[in-house]
Amino acid sequence: MSRVRAPHLLAGVMTALLLIVVAGCGSSSSASAPQGTLKVVATTSFLRDIAQNVAGKQFRVGELIPIGVDPHEWQPAPSDLVTVVNSDLLIVNGGGLEGTLLQVAQNAGGHERVVVASRGLAPRVPKPGEPGYGQSTEIDPHWWLDPIDVVTYVTNIRDAFIAADPAHAAACRANAAAYIVKLKALDAWIKAQIATIPPANRVLVMNHLSHGYFADRYGLRVAGAVIPSVSSGETVSAKQMADLVKTIDTQHVKAIFVELDENPGLADQIAAEAHVKVITKLLDHSLSTASGPAPTYLAMMRYDTQVIVSGLR
Ligand SMILES: [Zn+2]
Structure with missing residues (x-):
């Protein structure tokens, strides 16, 4: 159960990525897709579903972490990094949930293609009586378990889709608004x-x-x-x-x-x-x-x- 990183794997992945980027798959225009064929991949299955609701029928969102796998324990394989580099956008939860992947993807693909769904949300501080109260400096990445925080996820994803694919801005806005109504109903x-x-x-x-x-x-x-x-x-x-x-x-x-x-x-x-x-x-x-x-x-x-x-x- 202890958290063991695999530096040799990381090194191999980074080498693979560098080769791919040098070969031209990660072109500088990768953040803008032609004719609505935006290639989007999310890390977790719940992020994939949230993003797919914003995308609607415009394009399909893929996922990296298989169903049933604990994201805290997950390590990207070289094939996952190839998927990332071949995508226009990578949607991550943020807050440290995807530590290794985020580091490698940002090194290889630049910041412009990474969408941090939780951007703008404040990390929680442990309350009196809770473990880590007054001591913990860990960032709690579990914002998605509050549907009102997921409204922020949706607006961040919507804005990234519109920036990458302005032709479908109106549909993205309508899809996001409809999904936010569902999030508020879920909250109630x-x-x-x-x-x-x-x-x-x-x-x-x-x-x-x-x-x-x-x-x-x-x-x-x-x-x-x-x-x-x-x-x-x-x-x-x-x-x-x-x-x-x-x-x-x-x-x-x-x-x-x-x-x-x-x-x-x-x-x-x-x-x-x-x-x-x-x-x-x-x-x-x-x-x-x-x-x-x-x-x-x-x-x-x-x-x-x-x-x-x-x-x-
Ligand atoms: Zn967790």
Whole structure:
């Protein structure tokens, strides 16, 4: 689970990229596409879906990180970098979620083709009683779990599409506006769902510190996390585990929530000692496949909210 970077892979990828750029695939006019054939790739599946809603039928948005893969742990393969270099735009979440990829893409392709969806959103600071309060300098990248922050994602993506493909500006504006209406409806729906949880039970313990923005928006409290970090790729000490057992006990926490793409081993150990349930069905870092419960960002947020509400009620 420790976060190990692969410098040899990175070096190989950068060499591959340099060769591609020198060979001319990354031409200087790559940020403007002819006749609506903009080639766009997003890192995660939820970003792909959000961007596709803004693009509408004008062009298709691809994704780099496969469905079900934890983006915190993902490392780009050389073939992913080839995809990036051959694209007009790369949409990233930002906030450190795509550390290695962003560094390599910016080195190779320049800044103009990278769209940081979260640009302009302020990073969250841990609140009193939360892990890292007064100490943590980590940037929390999980803005997408607050649909009102995703309105900013949509406007950033819309503006990048219009700049790269002005011929379809009107359609992009209309698509973005229609999607923002859906995000606001989702926000109202989540509020109503959370209101059905008894106030004393509105306490979250996740596998890592993923739900700070969600908690802030909907009036929940973050009591702790199995991995007390905004990334799932950090190590945990025995003392941190013992402290969390105590927190769960004294604050009468109802459940520990683990994402489907994460290893529930540590959560299971803590839950056994603290006598709470572990709910391993959350999907918040990846959509499901088309036949699953969360093939779109909107469906993922509804699905996760239902899992959280039924776990805490
Ligand atoms: Zn996360």
